[in-house]
Amino acid sequence: MTRTTPQIKKFSKIYQVILVMVLIFGFLPVSAYQTEIISDGGIQNDFVVSPGKIEVFIDAGNQKSVTLSVANRTGRDGRFILSTEDFTGSDDPNLAVVLQGELESSSSLKNFIYFPEEEFTLKHNERALIPITITVPGGTEAGGRFASVFVSFIPAYDESSGPNVSSEARVVARIGSLIFATVNGETFHDGRLLSFQTKNKKSLFGENKIPMQITFENNSTTHLNPYGLVTIRNVFGTKVGEVVIDPWFVLPDSVRLRDFVFSKENLFGMYSATLEMNRGYDDQIDESKINFFVLPIKETSALVLVLIALVVLVLVKNKKKNE
Known part of the structure; x- marks a missing residue:
């Protein structure tokens, strides 16, 4: 009968511990x-x-x-x-x-x-x-x-x-x-502003929120990230506001629309909006200008009532003079 030495017992215990660890952790998913x-x-x-x-x-x-x-x-x-x-x-x-x-x-x-x-x-x-x-x-x-x-x-x-x-x-x-x-390498850049307009090409608005649209075309071999600035001025040329157009991507051989809204209180009368659009390469700038009118319903109705009242008052006074 073979006699087990203390050294063999020691290694046997080590192997048993290793086997237990493998059984416990070997089948757990490790991310x-x-x-x-x-x-x-x-x-x-x-x-x-x-x-x-x-x-x-x-x-x-x-x-x-x-x-x-x-x-x-x-x-x-x-x-x-x-x-x-x-x-x-x-x-x-x-x-x-x-x-x-x-x-x-x-x-x-x-x-x-x-x-x-x-x-x-x-x-x-x-x-x-x-x-x-x-x-x-x-x-x-x-x-x-x-x-x-x-x-x-x-x-x-x-x-x-x-x-x-x-x-x-x-x-x-x-x-x-x-x-x-x-x-990286030899690439070709060709982007341009196709249009800048109010939504649905409206020119008359009855509220102080003016929706606008930019259409940009990219015929490059890479994507472009155009960006720009829209400046709003009144009929006297005074700046009344601006809209920053953050960069947005336009993929090669594609056309993309960008919607945004200019909003400001107490708008009344005729205004112009000028877009300066950076194409996203070589600092090339496209410019476009549009005009629109803002006649808020509440203010316009009040003005019409005042005008009607004035007309009626004038007619009444003239009638009394003729009598």
Whole structure:
């Protein structure tokens, strides 16, 4: 009969401890993403993906890393799924982007986007920081490439739904972060202001809120971020207000509409609005001017009543003189 030495017993115990640790922790899911607790703002019944827009400039054959944040404020634990989808512009001014689904666009970026895991779980009030790597193969043509990273949320099942409900049936939302990647090199810029007008081309308004529209066209090989300033002056040329037009993106080979409202109390009479629009490259400026009238119903009605009263008074006085 073989006798077990103390040294063999010692190693046997070590192996037993290792085996137990493997059994306990080896089957637990380990996330590749850093998570953190967010401040408890209560249950918002939503989740937040930020930033909503990411812009990168990258050389062909190189890569860049960005971070996407996903915060769970749904009030319940859940599983999150990452996916990518190309998007393009449109000649319809009302469409900012057109998602391509499973299709690969001519300016495709989705196959250049990498993340460690496609799925992860978050408890309520947890945030995950997702490292995203954009790798552009060597020889890629210079210009813009565009894709969205979508985050889909699948809540954990409860007693009312049960574990047999499919994942697809429990998807409550999908939120995307738009990625604009410009491959450095020889690019072509061609953007211009198509129109500046009041909404529906109205020239007479009965209130102090004046809706306006800008239409911008981009025929470049990259996206553009035009911006500008609208200055409002009265009939005497005195400045009465302004509207700052913050940068907004316009994709290549597309037209995009920008709506905004000029609002100011006590407007009355004729006004001019002058737009100075920076195309978003080479400091090129487009200018356009429109005129409009503001006759508020309340003030105009009061003025009409006063005029009627004056006319009646004059007629009465003249009648008395003739008598």
